[in-house]
Amino acid sequence: MAQEIINNGTFAGDPSAENLYDAFEKVKNNFSELYSTTGWESKVDTTNVVSLTGATENIMQITTASESNGGLSLLDANAKITPVSLNDVLLIDFACTFVTPPGTNETIDINLKVGSDVYRAYNYKLNKGSGNDDAFSITWSLPCGTSVMSNDVVIVLNPDSTMSNKNRFISVTRVHKGV
Numbered sequence: 001m002a003q004e005i006i007n008n009g010t011f012a013g014d015p016s017a018e019n020l021y022d023a024f025e026k027v028k029n030n031f032s033e034l035y036s037t038t039g040w041e042s043k044v045d046t047t048n049v050v051s052l053t054g055a056t057e058n059i060m061q062i063t064t065a066s067e068s069n070g071g072l073s074l075l076d077a078n079a080k081i082t083p084v085s086l087n088d089v090l091l092i093d094f095a096c097t098f099v100t101p102p103g104t105n106e107t108i109d110i111n112l113k114v115g116s117d118v119y120r121a122y123n124y125k126l127n128k129g130s131g132n133d134d135a136f137s138i139t140w141s142l143p144c145g146t147s148v149m150s151n152d153v154v155i156v157l158n159p160d161s162t163m164s165n166k167n168r169f170i171s172v173t174r175v176h177k178g179v
Contacts, residue, residue, distance in 0.1 A: 004029050041068035041075050042093075042171035049099075050168070052108075054161035059154050060094070062168050074172040081153035081172055083144040090144060091173040094155055095137035099164040102130045108159040112140050115151030126163075135167075 004026035009017030018026075043062040052058045062079040074090070076082055083090060092112065100106060106126045112119045120140050128134045142148060157165065 038174055038176055039069045039072040040173040041066050043075060043079050044169045046167050049164050049166045051164050052157050052159050054159050058157045060157055072174055079170050083148055084174055086149055088144040089175040090142045092140045093171040095169045096165045097167040098126060098134045100126045100128050100130055100132050100134050101161050101163040106160050111156045113154050113156050114148050
């Protein structure tokens with residue numbers, strides 16, 4: 001639906017302006033459009049510890065139930081990101097806790113991939129000693145062009161060596177301008 005513009009005339013009391021009933025009908029329609037196309041969906045898993053294979057692309061998966069508003073489906077059953085419409089923008093929040101493996105100078109690449117292409121990459125150096133928890137979080141903004149609409153969108157974790165992660169969380173928020 002296109003935005004409905006209210007004719008409020010050119011001066012106070014202008015007889016050409018819309019009556020209150022018609023004006024508020026347009027207000028109601030504009031808000032209905034906004035709230036039916038904007039929303040978020042998130043998944044969290046605080047009970048399972050997942051092993052990540054070193055020097056391998058590990059696709060992040062969370063199979064727990066979703067929480068959401070707006071009635072949108074932005075994540076599939078495994079937490080693969082599923083855009084709704086061309087020209088949307090998705091805000092993707094990802095967080096987890098890494099359990100630092102033995103050794104020093106361990107790093108992990110956290111990538112947002114669209115199909116086989118890395119859209120955004122982040123290299124995280126684990127700061128704590130062996131066996132300790134190291135919390136991580138990142139936010140990406142993903143414009144939904146034709147490439148995003150026609151490819152899988154996933155978060156890939158690629159550690160230097162085998163390690164565990166836990167307390168995984170993903171939230172996707174759809175930013176949309178009604179058309």
